[in-house]
Structure formats: C-alpha cells, structure tokens
C-alpha cells in the first residue's frame with residue numbers, strides 16, 4: 001500500500017524549530033517577500049505604487065520617496081496594527097496549517113504565550129485569508145456533489161425523562177442551528193455556504209454550478225428541483241451509501257472534517273462565525289495534499305494581499 005501523504009517527509013517542509021532558529025529578521029523578510037513578490041521584498045508604496053523608499057529601520061517602516069507616505073509591511077493588510085513579533089506570527093501560521101482539523105484558540109494561545117483574545121482574532125483573520133481561495137466566485141464544473149449538514153444549536157435534554165422535550169419539533173429546537181450546504185467538485189474544490197434550511201441549497205447550486213456539469217445528491221426531496229437543470233445522480237442513504245458509483249462521499253468527507261473541527265476543537269461555534277470555520281475546513285480539504293511549508297507561504301501571501309479586515313480589526317475593543 002502506498003504511504004499516506006501526511007506520513008511522508010515531503011509533507012513536512014516547515015517546522016517551528018526552523019522558524020525560531022531563523023529568527024525575527026528572517027520572519028520579517030518573509031513577510032516583505034510575500035507582500036511585494038514582484039520586487040523580491042523591496043517595499044512598494046501602497047498609495048502611489050512608487051518603488052523607491054527611505055527605510056526607517058528602527059521602526060521597520062518605509063517612507064515613499066515620491067509621496068512621502070509612511071507605511072509598514074503590514075499596512076493595509078489584515079495584519080495592520082499587529083503587535084505580535086513576525087516570528088510569532090509565522091509560528092502561529094505554522095501551527096494553524098499543521099492542524100488538519102483546526103486548533104482550539106486556548107491551545108494556540110498557550111503555544112504562543114499570548115492572550116486568548118489575540119489568538120482568537122488572529123485565527124479569524126487567517127480564516128478570512130483562506131476564504132479568498134475558497135470563495136473565488138468561479139462556478140464549479142465537472143461532477144459536483146451537493147449536500148447539507150446541521151451545525152450548532154444543540155439542545156441538551158433535561159435530566160429527568162419526564163421533563164424532556166421532543167427535540168424533533170421545530171418549537172423545541174434552538175434558533176442557533178444552521179445548515180452548511182457544501183458543493184464539491186469530485187476532481188476539485190469545495191464551496192461551502194451557511195444557510196438556515198438545506199433547501200436553500202437549490203438556489204446555491206443554480207448560482208454556482210456550471211450548466212454542463214453533472215450532479216450527485218442524496219434522497220432529500222428538495223434536490224428533486226435540480227433535475228430540471230442538470231443530470232443528477234441520486235443515492236438513497238437510508239438504503240445504501242454508494243450505489244454502483246453513485247455517491248456523495250466526497251462532500252461527506254468535507255463534512256467529516258468540519259464536524260471534527262467543531263466538535264473536537266471549538267466545541268461551540270456561533271452561527272455568526274460558522275462560515276469562517278466552513279471556509280477553513282474547505283481550505284484544508286482542498287490543500288490536503290500540499291506540504292506545510294507551501295501552505296504557510298500561501299497563507300502569508302493571501303494575508304498580505306487581503307485588505308484590512310473590517311470584521312476583525314479592533315474586535316475586542318468594540319466588544320468591550
């Protein structure tokens with residue numbers, strides 16, 4: 001049997017040891033190179049695109065020779081106004097890409113010796129950077145599997161049987177319950193969405209799947225509508241999971257990863273942020289055969305290209 005990719009040496013191209021051994025200056029250089037790949041890490045003014053700058057080395061800032069604008073390597077990116085050292089930032093990215101089912105924020109804050117709040121916001125900013133690769137706006141084609149899975153809003157049964165409510169009834173359910181509807185190309189990417197009911201997935205397929213594609217779905221009746229637009233293979237999960245090649249196993253493995261992430265690492269996820277975890281799991285799923293050094297570099301590069309996060313900048317200051 002072939003060796004699993006994650007067991008091979010080829011999957012390990014970056015380590016915390018290497019990051020800390022190389023030190024702060026090397027980490028800073030990495031961020032510069034990812035921010036300005038076209039000039040090999042030489043600063044380019046974000047305001048006027050001029051590439052001649054004065055270096056204010058003591059403060060790690062640059063001043064544009066053309067327009068006198070002062071900026072740093074993270075100005076205008078999701079890491080704007082970061083306080084963490086670059087080496088710790090890189091270590092955080094390494095820890096996050098290494099965790100194939102995500103990592104809890106308590107754990108990250110312990111590993112980095114930073115506040116829980118710092119870890120929480122940092123990880124959410126990185127999920128936004130991942131989402132750029134997931135929510136690309138491109139339609140899916142080839143063979144696409146579609147399915148939905150419920151997350152959050154667990155209603156704990158009462159202690160005594162006599163007090164328990166029928167949790168199948170709508171009025172006894174939590175309003176925090178959401179469905180992640182995921183579309184997955186059998187040969188390609190995962191595209192997740194968060195909705196209130198699985199039936200909304202029909203409209204999402206209409207918007208996001210090429211007309212020449214073929215589909216797979218389970219027996220749920222709302223997917224019947226898809227037959228009007230596509231050739232749809234159906235599989236009845238109450239009878240069989242894979243019926244002569246008709247299955248939705250690829251999208252199920254995405255849900256398996258997301259489920260393990262939510263149950264095993266985060267324990268509770270707010271419906272407000274479920275889309276972030278859904279994108280995170282999709283990104284991990286799409287990149288499951290990529291070595292960790294490449295993943296970390298891709299993530300830094302996305303983060304340097306991502307603009308200041310409106311959702312996460314000053315998150316705790318606003319909450320306070």
Ligand SMILES: [Zn+2]
Pocket residue numbers: 045046047048049050064065066067068069
């Ligand atoms: Zn300038």
